[in-house]
Structure formats: structure tokens, C-alpha cells
Amino acid sequence: MSQHIGAPAKPVVKKGDAVCVGTLIGEAAGFVSANIHSSVSGTVSAVETFRLANGKTCDAVVIATDGKQTVDPAIQPPVVTDKASFLAAVRACGLVGLGGAGFPTDVKLQPKTPVDTLLINASECEVWLTSDTQEMLCCSDDIVRGIQAVLQYTGIPKCIIGIEKNKPECIDLLCAKTKDLSNVEVKPLPSVYGTGAELILIEKCLGREVPHGGLPADAGAIVMNVTSVSALGKYLATGMPVVERTITLDGDACAQPKNLVVPVGTAYEDIIAAVGIKDGVTLGKVVAGGAMMGPAVESLSYPTTKTTSGLILLSEAAAKPAPAQACIRCGRCIEYCPMGLAPVEVNAAYATRDVEELGKLHVDYCFNCGSCTFVCPAKRPCTQMMSLAKAYYLDQIKKGGNK
Structure with a gap:
């Protein structure tokens, strides 16, 4: 029941209830918060407490499937006439946000400041991921329908x-689909x-x-992932809520x-069984999301989410981390950080728990892209350190602390 930022959804079914797609x-x-629908x-079969990968717990609804994928008879396109x-x-x-x-x-579509641009994030720069690309190639009409609805009903010009x-x-296809839309x-x-990354995308566009x-609204923009706006287009046409997604x-x-x-909620192990592991290769690690930013999963019994x-x-060979060595202060982590941060300096400030210095170094701008660890010749866990430093800084700021 927690597949989103904010308060977890409250279960509205109980053990023994029949459900449809x-x-x-x-x-x-x-x-x-956000509604959750059966996929x-x-x-x-159960409504029970579930431990998430981050260690937190929430309610979960466990469903024994009948294999029929019967659609709920109440599903129909929504009647939309105005912004409300x-x-x-x-x-x-x-x-x-499916990105x-x-x-x-x-909530995102109700900004507190004036917005003049709807920015669709179709960049998909993460290593190996092509799900957004697939969505653009197969569902371009849904994408355009979703965009037009947002512009029409929110008043974004x-x-x-x-x-x-x-x-x-993708560029050619969406150019063709939008050529008559001024x-x-x-x-x-x-x-x-x-x-x-949102901040970089806004600057580039x-x-x-x-x-x-x-x-982003403070810069006059609302950013939506391309798969999100595609899902919106599908819902407006069919009435089917978010119950599935394309994954790589x-x-x-x-x-x-x-x-x-x-279908949302499918166990990792069942999805992996559909593609198989290469002969002679031992599976060493499974990363949920992109190879640079996604976390390694603790168990293959975890379900997919929105x-x-x-x-x-990843094979055992690829998953085995290289031994970390002492920092040689080469500055590569600074050179390759897309946000212009200085991980080596953040590390020093975090070591002394210097909140003021962490603030000056803008550690809260880090979005855990993984570039610093990837380029580090000493193979130091720079990204993990940045995550710890950012979490510590934000926690101290919340508490009103300093040094």
C-alpha cells in the first residue's frame, strides 16, 4: 500500500473478498497519497504487514490469482469536463510519477505558483533501461492524449x-504526432x-x-515522466487505472x-523466470531500476510497484565490488558530477558532522546518480557516502541543528 511518496493507501478489502483487474x-x-488497484x-488471501526494501513497514494486500484477468465491470472512461x-x-x-x-x-498538477510549461521527461539516460523508449514507440497516441488533457484542463500554455x-x-515519431499542435x-x-534529472532537464529545456x-514549479515548470503521461492518456480513453507498467x-x-x-505486484522471481538466466552464468545481484541508481534487492520475492x-x-563477476582504496584526490568525482558537487569535500565535512559546511557544499542537490562512484579510480563508495551525508544534513536541518 506504499508505492508512492506520502501517506500509504488504506486497504479497503479484506480476506476472502473477490477482486477483478x-x-x-x-x-x-x-x-x-495515491489509490492502489488490483492488477x-x-x-x-491476506491483508498483512509487509516490510519494504528500505526497512519500513506498511500494509499489503495479497491476492491469489484465478488466471482469468477478469476486468472489473465498473471500469469505464472518466467523465471530464473541467479542471476539478x-x-x-x-x-x-x-x-x-512512474519515473x-x-x-x-x-498533487503535482496543483502548483502553488504560476506555471507556463509542461515538461515531459523522455530522456531515459539510465544505463540499460529502455522501458520509456518502448512506451514512446508503442503508445505515442496515449502520450499525446495525456499531454493535451493536461494542457487543456490545467491551463498550462x-x-x-x-x-x-x-x-x-522516438524523436521522429513524436515530432510526426505533434506536428499540428502549435x-x-x-x-x-x-x-x-x-x-x-529534473533540475538539469529544466535547465537544458x-x-x-x-x-x-x-x-520545478518555482521555475515555471511541471515535470512529468513520459510513461506517466502515457498512463494518463490510457486511463482517459479506457478508464483502466494504473495496474501495469512496462519494465526492462x-x-x-x-x-x-x-x-x-x-502487472503491478508481480514477484521479481516470476518476471526473471520469463527471461531466464544465461547458461553457465550464476546470478549475483538483481538491481531494481537502472544500474547506476537502482538499489540491489534483498529478496526476489519482493513485488514490483508502480x-x-x-x-x-548481474552475474557474480559483475556484481563483485572492487576493493576500495584510499582517496588519491584526483578530482574526478567533482569533474563528472552532473550537479557540480564536490563529493571529496562532502566526505570531509560529513566525517566531522559539519552541518554548516555540508550546507555550503549543497549536499542536498545530490540525486544519487552514481557518477562519482563509477569514475573513482580508487573504487571508493562515493555515492553511498553522499547519500549518508545528505540524509544527515536534512535530518539536522529539520531538527534545527548546526555543527
Whole structure:
């Protein structure tokens, strides 16, 4: 019941209840929350406490599937006539940011400051991931429908779709689909890792800087992932809420790399069984998401969520970390940080728990892209250190601490 930023959804079913595809099983429990719907038909076998990968717990609804995938008879396209009914529809379908963060979309579409641009993040710069690319190639009409609805009902005057130049088929297709829409622009972006980060995307597409500690709306933009806006387009046409998503299966241990449309809640092990492991290769690690930013999963029994964009299957050889050595102060971590941060200096400030210095170094700008660890010749866990430093800094700021 926790597949999004904010309050977990509250279960509205009990053991023994029959459910269909699209049946509401978890209701948003606050303004910043999101509905959860069944992705299968069957019977609720349990409503129990579930431990998430981050160690936190939440309620979970366990469903024994009947294999029929019967659609809930109540499913029908929403009636949308104005902004209020549009936002209500977005909230009803349980749409969240499908690019990873999982922020409820209906909340995002109600900014407190004026916005002049809807920015569609179709960059997909993460290593191995191609699920957004697949969505663009197969569901371009849904993407355009979702964009037009957002512009029409929120009053945002224009939209820019940012796509990295290494996806020419996607650029050509969406240019063709939007050629008659004067308020929609497809913008090719440099094929550089990190371009998909919100702050960088806004700077590349609009030439604007989000104020320190601010939101994209403070720079006049709302950013939506391309798969999110596609899901919205599908919901407006069919009434089917977010119950499935396209995820990438890849990695050096993957026997059949491909993109699969997967019901939300499917166990990792069942998805991996669909693509298999290469003969003679031992699976060493599974990363949920992209290889650079995704966390290694503790158990293959974990379920996919709305924000699961991929599963990267790594062999034992690829998963084995290189031994870390002493920092040689070469400065590569600084040179390659897309946010212009200085991990080596952050490390020194964090070692002494210097909150003031961490603030001066803008550690809160780190979005854990992994570049610093990747380029470090000493193989130091720079990204993990940055994560710890950022968490410590934000916690101290919340408490009102200093040094």
C-alpha cells in the first residue's frame, strides 16, 4: 500500500473478498497519497504487514490469482469536463510519477505558483533501461492524449517533450504526432548521463534554474515522466487505472533481454523466470531500476510497484565490488558530477558532522546518480557516502541543528 511518496493507501478489502483487474483495494489516506488497484482477478488471501526494501513497514494486500484477468465491470472512461473533474480523475486512477520518485500526479498538477510549461521527461539516460523508449514507440497516441488533457484542463500554455538524441526513432515519431499542435515542442537533448534529472532537464529545456531548495514549479515548470503521461492518456480513453507498467529486463546475466508489460505486484522471481538466466552464468545481484541508481534487492520475492522501471540481472563477476582504496584526490568525482558537487569535500565535512559546511557544499542537490562512484579510480563508495551525508544534513536541518 506504499508505492508512492506520502501517506500509504488504506486497504479497503479484506480476506476472502473477490477482486477483478482495476478493483480499488487501497484508498489514498491523505492529500499526498495515491489509490492502489488490483492488477489481477482473484481472491484476497491476506491483508498483512509487509516490510519494504528500505526497512519500513506498511500494509499489503495479497491476492491469489484465478488466471482469468477478469476486468472489473465498473471500469469505464472518466467523465471530464473541467479542471476539478480532471484532477479528480487523475487522483482516482492512482497515477504517480512512474519515473522513480512516485509523487502523486494530482498533487503535482496543483502548483502553488504560476506555471507556463509542461515538461515531459523522455530522456531515459539510465544505463540499460529502455522501458520509456518502448512506451514512446508503442503508445505515442496515449502520450499525446495525456499531454493535451493536461494542457487543456490545467491551463498550462505549452509543452516541451525532452528526448535524448540517441533515440532518433522516438524523436521522429513524436515530432510526426505533434506536428499540428502549435503548443507542443519535441526538443532533442544531449545524450549525456544525468540529463533526465529534473533540475538539469529544466535547465537544458528552458534555460532556467530552480532556486535552491525549490520545486520545478518555482521555475515555471511541471515535470512529468513520459510513461506517466502515457498512463494518463490510457486511463482517459479506457478508464483502466494504473495496474501495469512496462519494465526492462537486461544485464549481463539476462538470457533474453526485453521489455515486458507486467502487472503491478508481480514477484521479481516470476518476471526473471520469463527471461531466464544465461547458461553457465550464476546470478549475483538483481538491481531494481537502472544500474547506476537502482538499489540491489534483498529478496526476489519482493513485488514490483508502480515505480519499478526495470530489473537488471548481474552475474557474480559483475556484481563483485572492487576493493576500495584510499582517496588519491584526483578530482574526478567533482569533474563528472552532473550537479557540480564536490563529493571529496562532502566526505570531509560529513566525517566531522559539519552541518554548516555540508550546507555550503549543497549536499542536498545530490540525486544519487552514481557518477562519482563509477569514475573513482580508487573504487571508493562515493555515492553511498553522499547519500549518508545528505540524509544527515536534512535530518539536522529539520531538527534545527548546526555543527
